[in-house]
Amino acid sequence: MLLSRGCGILPPSPFADFGQRLPRNSSTISGKKPIYRLGRPRKSSPLSPVSTNTATRRVNMTAQVRVRFAPSPTGALHIGGGHTALFNWLWARHTGGRFILRIEDTDRERSTREYEETILAGMRWLGLDWDEGPDVGGDFGPYRQSERLELYRASASRLVDEGKAYCQDGAVYFRIPAGKTIAWDDVVYGPIEVDGDTLRFDTQNTAPKDLVLLKSDGYPTYNYAVVVDDAGMAINTVIRGEDHIANTPKQILLYEAFGWPVPRFAHLPMILGADKKKLSKRHGATSIYEYRDLGYLPDGAFNFLALLGWSPGDENEICSRREAVELFELSRVTKRAAVFDMQKFAHVNQAHLWRTPPEELVELLRPLWKARGLDPDRFDAAWLARALELLGGRGQTTLEVAEYSDYFLSFDAVTARYDGADLPEETRRSLRPFYAGLLELPTWHHGAMEAYAKQWGEEHGAKMKDLAMPLRWVLTGRKVSPGVFDVAVFLGREEVGRRLGHYRLLPEA
RNA sequence: GGUCCCGUCGUCUAGUGGUCUAGGACACAGCCCUUUCAAGGCUGCGGCACGGGUUCGAACCCCGUCGGGACCGCCA
Numbered sequence: 305m306l307l308s309r310g311c312g313i314l315p316p317s318p319f320a321d322f323g324q325r326l327p328r329n330s331s332t333i334s335g336k337k338p339i340y341r342l343g344r345p346r347k348s349s350p351l352s353p354v355s356t357n358t359a360t361r362r363v364n365m366t367a368q369v370r371v372r373f374a375p376s377p378t379g380a381l382h383i384g385g386g387h388t389a390l391f392n393w394l395w396a397r398h399t400g401g402r403f404i405l406r407i408e409d410t411d412r413e414r415s416t417r418e419y420e421e422t423i424l425a426g427m428r429w430l431g432l433d434w435d436e437g438p439d440v441g442g443d444f445g446p447y448r449q450s451e452r453l454e455l456y457r458a459s460a461s462r463l464v465d466e467g468k469a470y471c472q473d474g475a476v477y478f479r480i481p482a483g484k485t486i487a488w489d490d491v492v493y494g495p496i497e498v499d500g501d502t503l504r505f506d507t508q509n510t511a512p513k514d515l516v517l518l519k520s521d522g523y524p525t526y527n528y529a530v531v532v533d534d535a536g537m538a539i540n541t542v543i544r545g546e547d548h549i550a551n552t553p554k555q556i557l558l559y560e561a562f563g564w565p566v567p568r569f570a571h572l573p574m575i576l577g578a579d580k581k582k583l584s585k586r587h588g589a590t591s592i593y594e595y596r597d598l599g600y601l602p603d604g605a606f607n608f609l610a611l612l613g614w615s616p617g618d619e620n621e622i623c624s625r626r627e628a629v630e631l632f633e634l635s636r637v638t639k640r641a642a643v644f645d646m647q648k649f650a651h652v653n654q655a656h657l658w659r660t661p662p663e664e665l666v667e668l669l670r671p672l673w674k675a676r677g678l679d680p681d682r683f684d685a686a687w688l689a690r691a692l693e694l695l696g697g698r699g700q701t702t703l704e705v706a707e708y709s710d711y712f713l714s715f716d717a718v719t720a721r722y723d724g725a726d727l728p729e730e731t732r733r734s735l736r737p738f739y740a741g742l743l744e745l746p747t748w749h750h751g752a753m754e755a756y757a758k759q760w761g762e763e764h765g766a767k768m769k770d771l772a773m774p775l776r777w778v779l780t781g782r783k784v785s786p787g788v789f790d791v792a793v794f795l796g797r798e799e800v801g802r803r804l805g806h807y808r809l810l811p812e813a
Numbered sequence: 814g815g816u817c818c819c820g821u822c823g824u825c826u827a828g829u830g831g832u833c834u835a836g837g838a839c840a841c842a843g844c845c846c847u848u849u850c851a852a853g854g855c856u857g858c859g860g861c862a863c864g865g866g867u868u869c870g871a872a873c874c875c876c877g878u879c880g881g882g883a884c885c886g887c888c889a
Contacts, residue, residue: 374889472888516887547819550817621838641819647839654851696852770848774851787849
């Protein structure tokens, strides 16, 4: 007798089970058994063994780790999503496991293919790659929920046939069993126990309310689809935001109703804005792309995101992707929500920025220089690289570096912001002999310039500052720059003469 | 209203009963370097939310209080 027959949205032939597809053993992937710790060793607690009330089946712990990131394509990849994706990726790579990407596009109103592509691009920008997903395929597809509708219907049908679910008002509801205690040992948060009966009522705890599995449009609800998909994709470690802790009991109930092995859960601390509220549009740049456009580097963003809720352990927080993969431990993830601190982000980015080989930096800056109306292609790449080395450490983002280095590429950039009006004619007159002498120095070297400046200053009662600052302004158009003599040496005798001449700081010819 | 989670310098964190007069990083202040600003080095400022208990001993274990957060949808 198939009860599902009376349900319009369910298919006539039920009995969907992923039993055969569930993880057997890790032997399929390279013979070696990955060694890893899942969770820090905890003292025995009254809650463990975790579940006596519920028949919790656990996945085979020696199996290869399979984790997933499952974004909804309803917007660009934001900080929170990037953080979750990053930790999943880190754990997969650390353990030699598989990182699966699944698109949760069951919100028909808001999901678009464009956003999906934007999210994938955002992940690629962060340097995250995945082993299975909508674009690369895999043995557990399809990887878009909108393409898995039959799976949800078939499984729901099975529950209806088994009397664990029922149809009403065109939807399928899961009968939340009474008198259950649901418990799991969260890899990050430790033992969590929930009275299952608290899940059986609506918001005001007045009327009983079961769990909708399939909406009347035939689409699955989130909590249901997640279970069908995670089980079907043989996900054995679910790493996601802490806001999902409250969803976990419902999902465990579904795993149990189906008789599917319950995965390990590892919830990640939330990321908050400076006001300690969940990060949102109000906090400014929230999409990962906004930081890219602000001049942040993928390595910087990666490093900073990794530092939210985790630390490498030693004193140095600046680390490469490789080091992070090596050092990462899920068991070392913290519980407390982390505030997203822009200043620290900028600092971490700066560290990565100036570790980038100058030749690579040149290529990163080329488009930014062009956007500022400069023409880097006119110069030798090696010369530009040396200019950046000269800038050494100044600037926290590529955008800032492009700005701070403009006077190397164009004198127009200098004249546009500095008109020399702060130089009284008298000052000009007294300085002219000095600059004239500078240009005639037998050797065009930093040491020679400095010695000359010192000597000239002593003879004419001028401080080094009085000589150097006007030169800095004339050469760079700024009051801040690398050492002026270094800049002068680098720009060359002729160019320095030209800039001095423009500001009438040389004797009339 | 209910359920759950969290609580170490302003921020990110180390810390799992004695090695903690609590360590590091960002920020801030000062010094060194120096023609400026960075970078770098050094120094300083600053914290175990509170109250009980357990213990010879508690940031760490237990209880309570307070504070913050998440979730309770035919959104994900």
